[in-house]
Amino acid sequence: MTRTDTLADVLDAAGLAGRGGAAFSTATKVRAARASHAELIVNACDGEIGAAKDGWVVEHHLSELVHGATLLAAGRRRGVLFAAHRGSRTAQLLSAAGLDVLEAPPRYVSSEESALVSLAGGGLARPMTKRVPVVTGGRDSRGARIRPTLVLNAETVWRVAQIAERGAAWFRSYGTPTEPGPRLVSVSGYVATPGVLETQAGVPIRSLLDAAGGRHPGAPAVLVGGLGGAFLSPDEAGRLQWSRESLATVGAAVGPGVLTVLDPWTCPLDVVGQLLRYAAGESAGQCGPCMFGLPAVAREWDDVVLRPSRAGEDRVRRRVELLPDRGACRFPDGVGRFTASALRVFGAHLSLHAGGACGYPSRRSESRAAVG
Amino acid sequence: MPPSADRSVASPVLRVDRVACTAHGVCASLLPGSIRLDEWGYPIVVAPRIDEEVARTAIRLCPARALYLAQR
Amino acid sequence: MNEALWYASRAAGIASIVLLTAVVVLGTVVAGRRRPHDDSATVAAATHRWLSLATLAFIGAHVATAVGETYVSIDLVSAVVPFTSSYATLWVGLGTLAVDLLVAVTVTSLLRHRIAERTWRAVHWATYALWGFAVVHGVALGTAAEPLLRWTTALCGVVGLGAVLWRVNVTTHDRERRRAVAQQEWS
Numbered sequence: 196m197t198r199t200d201t202l203a204d205v206l207d208a209a210g211l212a213g214r215g216g217a218a219f220s221t222a223t224k225v226r227a228a229r230a231s232h233a234e235l236i237v238n239a240c241d242g243e244i245g246a247a248k249d250g251w252v253v254e255h256h257l258s259e260l261v262h263g264a265t266l267l268a269a270g271r272r273r274g275v276l277f278a279a280h281r282g283s284r285t286a287q288l289l290s291a292a293g294l295d296v297l298e299a300p301p302r303y304v305s306s307e308e309s310a311l312v313s314l315a316g317g318g319l320a321r322p323m324t325k326r327v328p329v330v331t332g333g334r335d336s337r338g339a340r341i342r343p344t345l346v347l348n349a350e351t352v353w354r355v356a357q358i359a360e361r362g363a364a365w366f367r368s369y370g371t372p373t374e375p376g377p378r379l380v381s382v383s384g385y386v387a388t389p390g391v392l393e394t395q396a397g398v399p400i401r402s403l404l405d406a407a408g409g410r411h412p413g414a415p416a417v418l419v420g421g422l423g424g425a426f427l428s429p430d431e432a433g434r435l436q437w438s439r440e441s442l443a444t445v446g447a448a449v450g451p452g453v454l455t456v457l458d459p460w461t462c463p464l465d466v467v468g469q470l471l472r473y474a475a476g477e478s479a480g481q482c483g484p485c486m487f488g489l490p491a492v493a494r495e496w497d498d499v500v501l502r503p504s505r506a507g508e509d510r511v512r513r514r515v516e517l518l519p520d521r522g523a524c525r526f527p528d529g530v531g532r533f534t535a536s537a538l539r540v541f542g543a544h545l546s547l548h549a550g551g552a553c554g555y556p557s558r559r560s561e562s563r564a565a566v567g
Numbered sequence: 568m569p570p571s572a573d574r575s576v577a578s579p580v581l582r583v584d585r586v587a588c589t590a591h592g593v594c595a596s597l598l599p600g601s602i603r604l605d606e607w608g609y610p611i612v613v614a615p616r617i618d619e620e621v622a623r624t625a626i627r628l629c630p631a632r633a634l635y636l637a638q639r
Numbered sequence: 640m641n642e643a644l645w646y647a648s649r650a651a652g653i654a655s656i657v658l659l660t661a662v663v664v665l666g667t668v669v670a671g672r673r674r675p676h677d678d679s680a681t682v683a684a685a686t687h688r689w690l691s692l693a694t695l696a697f698i699g700a701h702v703a704t705a706v707g708e709t710y711v712s713i714d715l716v717s718a719v720v721p722f723t724s725s726y727a728t729l730w731v732g733l734g735t736l737a738v739d740l741l742v743a744v745t746v747t748s749l750l751r752h753r754i755a756e757r758t759w760r761a762v763h764w765a766t767y768a769l770w771g772f773a774v775v776h777g778v779a780l781g782t783a784a785e786p787l788l789r790w791t792t793a794l795c796g797v798v799g800l801g802a803v804l805w806r807v808n809v810t811t812h813d814r815e816r817r818r819a820v821a822q823q824e825w826s
Contacts, residue, residue: 300824319825324584326635336586336633338755480820482585483609483813517605523586587756589813592675593684607812608675630669630684632756 202266203229206355209363210375215308215348216243216423216451218439221355224345225267227330231343235268236276236315239285239349240299241381242306243421244470245455248379249349250285251391253277256353257292263356267345277349278311303422303477307524308346310479316342321479322524348451350379370396374439378452382407385414385458396438396449400427403437403454413459416540420450422470423529425536426463446536462555464500464544467537471496474530484521488514492534503549508538579636580615581622587633594634597625644708651701653788656777658694660795662687663770667806673813688748695745698738727780734776740769770799 207222215238228235237260239249252260264275278297279286289296297315299305305320309329314320323341327333332343347355354376358366367375374396380403383389387408394403400417404410410417410432417432419425425447427435435441442448457463471493478486492514499507511534518531538545547553581601583594590608598621601614617625619636626634665687674680705711706718713731717724721739722732747754747762774796781789 300826302823302825305825314826319821321825324586326582326584326637334755336584337757337760339757478820479825480817480823483588483590483607484585484605486816486820487607487609487812488605517611521583521585521609521611523584589811590673590675591669591680591684592673592677593681595675596678596681604675608673627752628681628684628688630680632751632759 202269202355202359205358205363209358209366211351211354211358211366212374213348214248214350214354214378214452216420218449221347221351224330224347227328228267228343228345231331232271233330233332233343233345234271234273234276234315235264236278236297236311236344236346237264237349237352238306238308238311238346239277239279239289240306240311241280241283241285242303243423243451243453244303245381245383245418245421245453246451247381247383248391248452249279250283250288251379251381252349252353253279253285253288257288259356259360260349260353261292261294263352263354263359266359267347267352267355276315278306278346280306302479303474304479304524304526307526309341309524311346312341312344315344321481322522322526324523350452371438374449378437378449380437380452380454382454382456384418384455385411386456394437396436398437400435400437400454401433404432404456407454410456411459414456415459415463415544416457418455418457419447419453420529421453421455422474422533423525424448424450424453425532426540428540446532446539460555461557462544462553463537463541464548465558467534467541468493468496468500471530471534474526474533478526479524482522482527484517485527488518488521488527489530492518492530496534496537499545500548503545508542508545511538578616578619579622579638581612581617581625582615582635582637583610583612584633584635585609587631589631589633591630593628593630594625597621597628641708641710644704645710648701648704648708649785649788651697651704652777653791655694655697655701656773656792656795658690658697659770659773660799662691662694663766663799664802665690666766667802671806671809671811673811691745691748695741698741702738730776730779733772734780737769737772737776740765740772744769767803774799 203222203225206225211221212218213221239253241247241249268275274295276297277289277294278299279289280301281298286296286298297311299314299320302320304310304322307322309323309325310320312329313323323335329341330343330345332341334340369375369377377393377395380392380394382392382403389407392403392406416426416428419427419442427445427447431445439449457466475490475493478489480486495511495514499511515531515534518527521527588609592604592608594610595602595604598617601617602610602612605611622636665683668683669687702718705713706715711726713724713726717731718735721736722728724731743762744766747759751759774792777792778789781792
């Protein structure tokens with residue numbers, strides 16, 4: 196058995212799932228990578244809004260991260276690429292350590308798996324249609340060959356090194372049977388001490404927020420998973436757990452490990468509107484349903500905030516329904532999920548607007564500062 | 568043989584390469600029951616399991632070569 | 640007999656340029672126009688493909704009869720290798736070049752789903768050039784004794800040129816949005 200075969204078996208036993216958001220079985224990906232002689236890209240981009248855990252791994256556990264990458268890439272001809280946004284502290288640290296850095300432009304979708312592969316291949320940092328998984332290669336829409344590449348989140352690669360060192364049993368001693376292992380979470384937004392926390396599946400979300408200084412009682416919601424995630428009402432943030440099962444009850448997911456507390460002074464409808472306008476501008480402009488659909492959702496949202504109505508909400512809902520599974524990547528899916536959850540959690544506040552009241556001091560949201 | 572084995576010969580799924588698709592609308596015109604178009608002319612695949620013969624015609628006629636068959 | 644071949648060659652030639660022009664115009668319609676909520680794109684795409692095969696038949700007949708008749712000297716080699724006929728080397732050569740390019744376009748189109756899309760696309764752009772060569776070939780070789788042939792070919796030239804100019808200038812919502820976003824920072 197080769198080293199990577201044994202490695203995949205250990206990862207299987209540990210039950211390690213990707214920490215980048217998709218939570219796909221790492222062992223399965225590693226086996227597929229071995230079969231295709233895939234290259235390795237370690238994704239340390241922290242692409243989601245409010246994300247910080249990838250940079251934290253690079254800052255505090257770089258040697259373990261590199262060891263994990265070495266284990267995963269055993270036998271690969273090319274060097275491992277460490278992806279980070281150009282000009283970021285993470286990129287600086289990686290570069291200073293003498294590692295090969297894949298510098299991604301400061302675009303939201305540029306840190307997506309196939310966007311990084313495209314960039315590494317000399318193309319633009321935009322997602323590609325995945326007729327077959329990127330780890331097995333395939334061809335892009337113009338028929339050019341895609342180099343088989345294993346793209347793993349930085350935290351995932353760090354966990355690989357830890358599991359190789361301490362064993363599957365150690366990993367499984369954390370979390371739950373279905374979501375084993377220690378996990379990182381980035382808590383940001385309106386909290387006293389934002390930062391990255393070590394946690395595990397099953398803990399009350401309340402405890403994570405408390406560890407960062409606590410959620411202000413006036414905060415209208417907690418955003419789980421950034422722009423591709425979903426909102427929790429204050430009540431839900433107080434009673435739900437940090438787990439797939441618990442978060443699924445409100446249409447949310449653990450995702451890339453980002454918790455953002457909204458500030459109590461800005462109308463959440465404006466926060467959502469700002470983020471939707473940002474999302475519309477971040478489309479890679481390759482797929483119709485995204486490049487036209489996202490600006491349409493943003494416009495529709497602005498309309499319904501300005502002139503609230505049941506019909507207006509339905510119009511937003513209808514547009515949101517046309518987003519999932521109609522692009523080369525999951526960006527429009529995420530924005531759709533985000534918008535649907537905004538309607539759910541802020542529907543009551545929208546009705547207040549209909550009556551002419553809002554109550555929030557600031558009707559003008561401060562760009563991304565309002566949300567981490 | 569268990570009943571579930573039969574599903575392995577089920578018709579393949581018609582997929583759209585969204586990067587290649589430029590809203591010609593030929594697919595919806597050929598497969599009106601399975602594909603409809605949004606307001607900008609991009610396909611919404613309502614019923615992805617399509618008779619393979621019909622699917623291959625649509626694949627061949629798409630000017631952008633944006634249709635393909637996948638297993639699931 | 641030879642006279643029959645001579646006339647057949649001219650007749651097939653005229654039919655070819657008219658059909659080829661129609662194929663090219665249909666091609667520009669498919670490429671440049673988006674009216675997705677009706678069946679016109681399907682009709683245009685299917686007709687473009689079907690008509691191009693019919694055009695090949697007439698071109699085949701035109702070349703075969705031109706080689707077969709002995710009034711002017713065009714041998715089989717010069718029907719395949721451009722600019723090698725002793726008769727009207729340049730004008731016949733343009734016709735041969737057009738056919739050579741058409742063979743490449745046809746083969747890549749028949750094998751479109753087996754080759755890279757960008758390869759098919761690159762070769763397909765040659766259709767504009769080959770059509771141009773065919774028009775010049777037709778106008779130059781049309782004799783003064785039958786002005787109808789020359790004028791028909793010239794008319795094809797005008798119509799085709801109009802379609803090409805339209806295609807170069809037309810834009811679609813899809814193309815515009817892609818272009819606009821592609822100009823942003825992506826690397």
